[in-house]
Every structure is written in structure tokens, then in C-alpha cells.
Amino acid sequence: MKxxxxxxxxxxxSRSPLIxxxxxxxxxxxxxxxxxxxxxxxxxxxxxxxxxxxxxxxxVTIPHKEAAFAFADELDPLCETIGxxxxxxxxxxxxxxxxTDYLGFLGNLDQxxxxxxxxxxxxxxxxxxxxxxxxxxxxKSRNVPIIHLLNRTIEKAQDLAIDLEGPIKxxxxxxxAGVATGAGLVVNCSSVGMHGSSFExxxxxxxxxxxxxxxxxYVPLETPLLAAARQAGLKTVDGLGMLLHQAVPxxxxxxxxxxxxxxxxxxxxxxxx
Ligand code: NAP
Numbered sequence: 454m455k456x457x458x459x460x461x462x463x464x465x466x467s468r469s470p471l472i473x474x475x476x477x478x479x480x481x482x483x484x485x486x487x488x489x490x491x492x493x494x495x496x497x498x499x500x501x502x503x504x505x506x507x508x509x510x511x512x513v514t515i516p517h518k519e520a521a522f523a524f525a526d527e528l529d530p531l532c533e534t535i536g537x538x539x540x541x542x543x544x545x546x547x548x549x550x551x552x553t554d555y556l557g558f559l560g561n562l563d564q565x566x567x568x569x570x571x572x573x574x575x576x577x578x579x580x581x582x583x584x585x586x587x588x589x590x591x592x593k594s595r596n597v598p599i600i601h602l603l604n605r606t607i608e609k610a611q612d613l614a615i616d617l618e619g620p621i622k623x624x625x626x627x628x629x630a631g632v633a634t635g636a637g638l639v640v641n642c643s644s645v646g647m648h649g650s651s652f653e654x655x656x657x658x659x660x661x662x663x664x665x666x667x668x669x670x671y672v673p674l675e676t677p678l679l680a681a682a683r684q685a686g687l688k689t690v691d692g693l694g695m696l697l698h699q700a701v702p703x704x705x706x707x708x709x710x711x712x713x714x715x716x717x718x719x720x721x722x723x724x725x726x
Contacts, residue, residue: 454484455484455485455509456485456486456507456508456509457484457486457487457509457510457511457703458486458487458488458508458511459486459487459488460489460490460491460499460511460512460513461514461515461516461517462491462516463490464490464491467488467514468696468725469486469512470487470488471721471722472696472697472700473486473700473703474486475721476700476712477708479712480712486511493517493520496517496520500520500524503524503541503548504543506545508543509542509543509707509708510542510543510707511541511707512540513539514539518537518539519536519537521537521541522537524541524548524550525538525541525548526547526548526549527548529550529551531551531590532550534590534617535552535586535587535590537583537587538552539551539553539554540552540553540702540706551702553699553701553702553703554588554695554699555590555594556701556702557694557695557697557698557699557701558587558588559591559595559698560698561694561697561698562690564698565694566665566688566690569638570638573595573637575600575632575635576592576597576637576638576639576640577601577603577629577632577639577640578592578642579603579641579652579655580604580641580642580644581602581606581613582609582642582643582644585602585604585642586617588642588669589602589613589617590617593620597620597638598620599620599622600619600620600622601622601624601628601632601636602621602622602624603624603625603628603629604625604626605643607623607625610623610624610625611623626652626654629654629655630654633656633659633660634659634660634661637661637665638665638667639657639660639665639666639682640667640669641667641668641670641676646668646670646673646678647672649673650677651676657682657685658685660687662686664687665690666682666687666690667689667692668691669695670692671691671696671726672726673726674691674692674693674723674726675691676691676692679691693719696722697719698714701713701714
């Protein structure tokens with residue numbers, strides 16, 4: 454039986470076993486996907502099990518994504534740019550590391566806001582943490598000409614803009630009003646929106662009516678930012694789709710079948726939020 458894993462610390466909140474378990478059943482695959490809590494001191498021993506071929510591969514979540522990046526023998530080129538691996542694939546001669554967050558982000562927008570990048574001139578990315586790195590790489594891969602990266606701590610946005618190079622202009626959250634009128638996409642990559650928190654001073658009514666607003670936060674499913682966007686008549690895409698879509702490439706690599714993000718799967722996971 455092919456075995457896959459998700460490791461993290463803690464790990465019991467992860468929805469990944471639900472997602473992959475659903476696909477294993479749907480495709481009648483004799484495989485498993487196990488959530489394993491691995492504390493940082495136990496990580497080398499776990500990676501030794503991975504190298505030995507006990508699993509076909511697995512997912513890696515907080516706080517092990519950088520360690521997985523360092524552990525992998527080979528890296529997908531975009532994973533190398535992002536600097537963190539969330540997916541490992543065992544092969545007889547090497548372990549490959551890749552990062553599916555950026556693919557999940559793109560897959561979610563492609564499915565739920567088709568054409569979102571057609572003629573897109575300017576995007577606004579809010580937040581400059583680990584998730585923002587993957588989103589910036591994703592937007593660069595779609596050749597978005599101007600990306601405004603706004604963050605509470607401007608130095609972090611500046612560092613990220615320099616590190617990733619390209620058309621990224623760093624700014625503060627307060628710069629939103631100055632760049633909103635030309636923006637066709639707003640992505641919240643900050644943790645604002647969790648636990649009822651919301652932005653102050655970000656007025657989405659300044660955006661063009663055709664703009665798309667998406668949030669990586671998916672608990673709650675409709676964040677205050679998405680609610681404000683909906684009220685302003687803008688197209689919204691929630692963060693749950695990204696979680697579902699980022700699981701697709703790993704499943705395909707481990708089990709040899711490309712699974713689909715269906716309404717049924719979405720309902721299954723939504724019921725647990
Ligand atoms: P992170 O590395 O900790 O970064 C957090 C970011 O949020 C930083 O830019 C931080 O700004 C900003 N922030 C935090 N509190 C703030 C506040 N009160 N006001 C303004 N900015 C604030 O986290 P991450 O890993 O990038 O994840 C960010 C969010 O994305 C999390 O909610 C995570 O759950 C979500 N996420 C979702 C998916 C998905 O599949 N949907 C995937 C990955 C991540 P400073 O730099 O100023 O501290």
C-alpha cells in the first residue's frame with residue numbers, strides 16, 4: 454500500500470487528511486494519508502524514514518517548511534525561489550521538494566474567477582510573510598506588470614521585493630488609497646481577518662468595478678475584507694479554494710491520478726470550518 458503523510462507541530466487542525474482521504478476513496482486507490490505530529494527535535498529521524506522509502510511522499514506544514522526545503526535532495530525551480538517546501542516526493546535515488554501553495558493560489562483563481570489575469574496591469578498584495586512569497590512568485594509567473602506589496606512593517610516588504618526582484622513595489626498599508634484606482638486584483642496574504650480582525654483604512658470602493666478581491670484566510674470563509682468587497686459589488690474568491698487546489702499536485706505525484714476539486718469536496722471541508 455502506498456503511504457503518504459502530512460507532518461507539522463501541531464497537526465491535528467490539518468484538513469489535508471480529509472482532502473486526500475476523499476480522493477483516495479473516490480479513485481479506489483489502495484493508499485493512505487496520515488497526519489503525523491513531529492516535534493522539531495524528532496524531524497531528522499522522520500526524514501530518515503522518508504529517505505528510506507517508507508512513504509511515497511507527503512506534505513509538510515508549520516513549522517517544518519524551511520527544514521523540508523533544506524532536506525530535499527532536489528528542488529523544483531519555483532520552490533527554490535520561494536525558499537520553503539510544503540510537498541515531498543520520494544524517488545529511489547532522491548527526494549524531490551516542491552511548493553504547491555503558488556499552484557493552489559493560481560488554481561483557485563483560475564477556477565473561481567476565470568480570466569482574472571487577462572490584461573491585468575496592477576495587483577496589490579497585502580502582507581509580506583511566508584504566504585506572500587508564494588503569491589508573489591505566482592503573480593510573477595503570470596507576468597503581472599506591476600505588483601504593489603503593502604505591509605504593516607514596510608522593511609519586510611522592501612526585503613521581499615529586493616529578494617524576489619521583478620516588478621514589485623514595496624509600500625505601507627496606508628498606501629492602498631494611492632494605488633487602488635488602477636488595481637485589478639487585491640490579495641490578502643496577511644493574517645488579518647482571522648479571529649474577527651479587520652483592516653482599518655483600506656477602502657475597497659476605490660478599486661475599479663472589475664477588480665477581483667481574494668483572501669488567503671479561510672476561517673471565517675467570508676472575511677471582513679471579502680464581505681466589504683462583496684458589498685462594494687466586486688468579485689470575491691475565498692481562501693478555501695487555495696487550500697483544496699494546493700493539494701492536487703501532491704496527490705497526483707504520489708498516487709498517479711490527477712484529482713479534481715469538486716463542489717462535493719468543498720462541502721466536505723467547509724463543514725469542518
Ligand atoms: P506570516 O509569515 O506569519 O505573516 C503574517 C503577515 O500578516 C505579515 O505580513 C504581518 O505583518 C501581517 N500581519 C499580522 N497581523 C497584522 C495586523 N494586525 N495588521 C496588519 N498586518 C498584520 O504568515 P503566513 O504564513 O504568511 O500566512 C498568512 C495567512 O495566510 C495566514 O492567515 C494563513 O493561515 C494564510 N494561508 C492560507 C493558505 C491557504 O491555503 N488558503 C495558505 C498559506 C497561508 P508584519 O510583517 O508587519 O508582522
